[in-house]
Amino acid sequence: MRAWLLACALALASAGSLAAVQVQDDRGVLVTLDASPRRIVSLMPSLTEAVCELGACARLVGIDRYSNHPAPVRALPQVGGGIDPNIEAVVALRPDVVLLSKSARGIPQLEALGLKVVALEQNDAADVRRVLDVLGRVLGVADAQRVWREIDAGVAAAARSVPPAARGTRVYFEVSRGPYAAGANSFLGELLQRLGARNVVGPELGMFPRINPEFVVRADPDVIMVGELNATGMAQRPGWSSLRALRQGRLCVYNADESDVLMRPGPRMAEAARLLVRCCGGESRPMSLQRDRRGFVLGLLLLVAAAGLLVVGAGIGSTGFESVWAARHDEVAWRIVRDIRLPRTLGARAAGALLGLAGAVAQGLFRNPLADPYLLGSASGAALAVALVLAFSGASPFAGAWLLRVGLTGAAFVGAVAGVLLTLALANGVLHTLRLLLAGVIVGVVLGAARDVATLAAPDILQAMQAFMLGTTGFVDWGAAGVMLGLLPPLLAVAWATGRMLDGLALGESTAASLGLPLGALRATLVAVLALATGAAVAQTGLIAFVGWPRRTWCVPSRRCRTAGWWCWRRSWAACC
Numbered sequence: 001m002r003a004w005l006l007a008c009a010l011a012l013a014s015a016g017s018l019a020a021v022q023v024q025d026d027r028g029v030l031v032t033l034d035a036s037p038r039r040i041v042s043l044m045p046s047l048t049e050a051v052c053e054l055g056a057c058a059r060l061v062g063i064d065r066y067s068n069h070p071a072p073v074r075a076l077p078q079v080g081g082g083i084d085p086n087i088e089a090v091v092a093l094r095p096d097v098v099l100l101s102k103s104a105r106g107i108p109q110l111e112a113l114g115l116k117v118v119a120l121e122q123n124d125a126a127d128v129r130r131v132l133d134v135l136g137r138v139l140g141v142a143d144a145q146r147v148w149r150e151i152d153a154g155v156a157a158a159a160r161s162v163p164p165a166a167r168g169t170r171v172y173f174e175v176s177r178g179p180y181a182a183g184a185n186s187f188l189g190e191l192l193q194r195l196g197a198r199n200v201v202g203p204e205l206g207m208f209p210r211i212n213p214e215f216v217v218r219a220d221p222d223v224i225m226v227g228e229l230n231a232t233g234m235a236q237r238p239g240w241s242s243l244r245a246l247r248q249g250r251l252c253v254y255n256a257d258e259s260d261v262l263m264r265p266g267p268r269m270a271e272a273a274r275l276l277v278r279c280c281g282g283e284s285r286p287m288s289l290q291r292d293r294r295g296f297v298l299g300l301l302l303l304v305a306a307a308g309l310l311v312v313g314a315g316i317g318s319t320g321f322e323s324v325w326a327a328r329h330d331e332v333a334w335r336i337v338r339d340i341r342l343p344r345t346l347g348a349r350a351a352g353a354l355l356g357l358a359g360a361v362a363q364g365l366f367r368n369p370l371a372d373p374y375l376l377g378s379a380s381g382a383a384l385a386v387a388l389v390l391a392f393s394g395a396s397p398f399a400g401a402w403l404l405r406v407g408l409t410g411a412a413f414v415g416a417v418a419g420v421l422l423t424l425a426l427a428n429g430v431l432h433t434l435r436l437l438l439a440g441v442i443v444g445v446v447l448g449a450a451r452d453v454a455t456l457a458a459p460d461i462l463q464a465m466q467a468f469m470l471g472t473t474g475f476v477d478w479g480a481a482g483v484m485l486g487l488l489p490p491l492l493a494v495a496w497a498t499g500r501m502l503d504g505l506a507l508g509e510s511t512a513a514s515l516g517l518p519l520g521a522l523r524a525t526l527v528a529v530l531a532l533a534t535g536a537a538v539a540q541t542g543l544i545a546f547v548g549w550p551r552r553t554w555c556v557p558s559r560r561c562r563t564a565g566w567w568c569w570r571r572s573w574a575a576c577c
Contacts, residue, residue, distance in 0.1 A: 023134050026102045026121045033116055036140035037096030043082050046122055046266040047099045048073055050132060053147050053267035056139045062093045069260065069268075091115065097138065122265040123207050124187050147267055154270020158277050159195050166280040167196035172221040172245070175263065177230050181211045187265040191273050197223075197280055213237055213504075220244050225252045225279055227259040238504060252279035310345055339477070347476030350484035351537040354491070358533040361495060364502040365526045366436060376436075377443035378531055381419025382412035382538040384451040391458035412535030419443055420527055480540040487536045491529050498525060 021033040041062040042048040048067040051060060057072060064085075065078045077093065080086040082104035090098060090106075091113055098110055102119040110117050118138060120131045129148045136144020171192055173182040182188035184199040186207040192199050200219040201209065217239040224245040226234065231253045235246050245251060254262060254275065262272045362376055363369055389411045427439035455461060504517050 021138055021140070023118065023137050025117075025119045025134070027119050029119070031097075031116055031118050033097060033138070035096075037116075037138065039093065039095045041079060041090055041093055041095040041098045042067060043079070043085055043090075043098065043100035043104060044120075045069070045260070046264040047120060047131075047135070049264060049266045049268065050135055050147070051099070051139070054132070054135060054139055054141045054144055056141070059139070061095060062090065085110075087113070099135075122187070124185060124265075125190050125269075128187065128265045128269065151267065151269050155191065155194055155273045158270060158273035161274075162196050162277055163281050166277075169197045169280045170200050170219070170222045171197045171280070172200050172216055172219065172224050174224070174226040174230055175208055176227075178210045179213065179216075179230075180208055183207045183209055187269070188262065188272075191269065191276060195273060195276055195280065197276070213239065216240065217243065223250045223252060223279060225254070225276070227263075228253050228255055229259075238500060306349065310342075310349070316341070343478045343481040344476050347481035347484060347540065350481060350488055351476075351541045353488055354484060354533040354537040357488075357491060357495060358530050358537075361502075361526050361530045361533070364505070365523065365530070367505070368436065376440045376530075377419030377423040377447060378416035378534040379419070379538055380444040380447035380451070381415035381417070381422070382531075382535045383415070384447045384454070385411040385415025385418075385535075386539055387451045387454045387461070390461045391454050410535075412539035413532050414535075415447075416531035416535040416538070417527065419447055420531060422447075476540060484536050484540055487532065491533050494525065494529050498522060502526070 021036055022030060024030050038059055039061045040051060040056070040059045042051060042060060043064040045064065045067045048060065048063050049069055051057065052070050052073065057070065060073060060076055062077045062079045063073050064081045066081060067073055067076075067078075077089065079089040079093070082101050085100070085104065085106040087106055087109050090110065095115060097116045097118055099118050099120065100107070102121040104119065107117055107119060118134070120134060122128050122131050128151070129145075132144050132148050135141075173188055173192070174180070175182050175188075181201045182192075182199070183201050183203060183206050184190075184193065185203040189199045189201070189203075189207075200216075200221045201211065205211075220243055222245060224234070224243070231251070234251070235241050240246060258275055261268050262275060358378070362378075366376070423436070423440045423443045426443060427436040501517050501522050505519070505522065
């Protein structure tokens with residue numbers, strides 16, 4: 001009896017060891033699973049598709065936000081993406097294993113919480129074949145290479161369907177803005193090679209390199225392939241309008257579903273090959289190279305809306321909303337509209353436009369989405385210059401004299417330029433984003449302290465400077481509005497004229513220099529635009545900034561708000577705005 005029990009125990013132990021799964025992932029880590037997993041979380045679309053193709057779709061309990069094929073996975077809980085996984089949501093699903101990319105974030109956290117992680121990377125065809133084999137062992141699928149044989153047969157069939165005239169077609173495949181391209185040794189490059197096409201991006205540049213736009217102009221491909229999200233404005237890139245592919249209309253634009261097929265190395269690679277064949281054979285849907293008119297239409301609509309808001313703003317006062325049309329019949333009411341409300345409303349629009357222009361120029365010039373006039377020291381420099389002028393002249397910042405208005409604008413311009421230059425000097429250029437932002441904060445604090453010292457040295461201007469520091473458009477008259485409206489068109493014209501060069505600068509200084517852009521003159525011009533726009537707005541309206549919570553707000557006319565006439569409710573507080 002004891003011998004029989006011992007034999008049973010040994011048999012059970014042997015069965016358990018046979019059920020255990022052990023694989024080495026692409027980090028070189030040996031991952032041991034107690035059994036073939038029944039609950040799987042996939043954080044990579046290509047891995048999700050591979051799991052389903054291997055017949056284990058029912059085992060998936062969670063996916064990343066980009067996994068959308070096959071259709072049944074769309075009903076599964078989404079737990080973030082590879083770069084921003086929701087660790088808490090993943091753990092709550094109690095997976096037996098988590099499948100993700102080797103470069104994904106959160107791997108140490110997931111493992112620290114006791115989850116099994118298999119990290120896999122697919123960059124070329126060999127990787128796809130190897131990953132299918134690894135997944136087959138993880139899932140307990142006996143013949144996982146069946147899927148690879150089907151992929152290979154489908155690609156071979158697509159290659160045989162290529163028209164003889166299309167062989168040797170020189171192709172540029174752009175995978176994302178930057179621009180980033182598919183290299184010859186990537187899975188897309190290998191597909192193109194098997195189809196008889198020639199990738200203009202050689203293997204020496206890497207799998208998915210960032211390309212200098214000049215490289216594409218020199219290569220002059222026969223066909224350009226791109227997703228629809230990246231195709232807009234391609235013909236307007238510097239020098240690209242002369243490309244053979246664009247002139248002959250051989251720009252193959254893939255929709256979102258087709259882009260998913262092309263960009264995911266996995267079971268649908270044969271379908272991707274057929275999409276590439278249709279493009280090389282001239283059967284793809286070309287994108288119109290006419291200039292996009294949506295911007296013009298949007299601008300026209302915004303102008304109409306601005307005119308409507310101007311009329312509405314001219315009708316809002318301390319007594320609520322009053323019709324501008326009705327005010328024509330009352331001399332006092334019309335004088336209020338003409339001399340107070342209209343310049344105030346126009347001045348507010350002009351100040352917002354100037355500060356918006358300054359912010360856009362700063363973000364493009366310094367290649368930083370967080371850059372704005374207040375972070376780069378220009379607003380603090382302008383405020384210091386205004387304080388010094390007021391301390392010496394003893395005038396109010398909201399005095400109506402044209403000469404004083406222009407003088408304040410000139411002083412604010414000089415101060416804004418000085419603030420930006422100090423920030424750039426302290427940050428040692430614009431190459432280091434964090435250093436630039438910290439330098440802007442430091443310069444802002446130091447110049448703000450200097451402004452306070454100037455105010456204390458001349459107590460007579462304390463009240464005027466307090467109003468200036470709080471910022472208001474309530475005292476904007478026709479003189480202040482005229483200064484801002486007079487400067488806005490030429491500054492917009494300069495910014496518009498340098499827009500293409502600013503786009504080139506966004507690609508990096510080395511790329512911009514290789515395109516022959518005059519970087520020194522460009523920077524000087526844009527810094528002048530930034531400083532003058534900020535200086536003009538700050539000199540006439542004070543320090544205006546936007547402070548608040550990005551929450552839904554409802555505003556209605558109210559007599560309680562004596563300044564703007566609107567009472568605003570937010571989720572947890574209410575205020576006049």
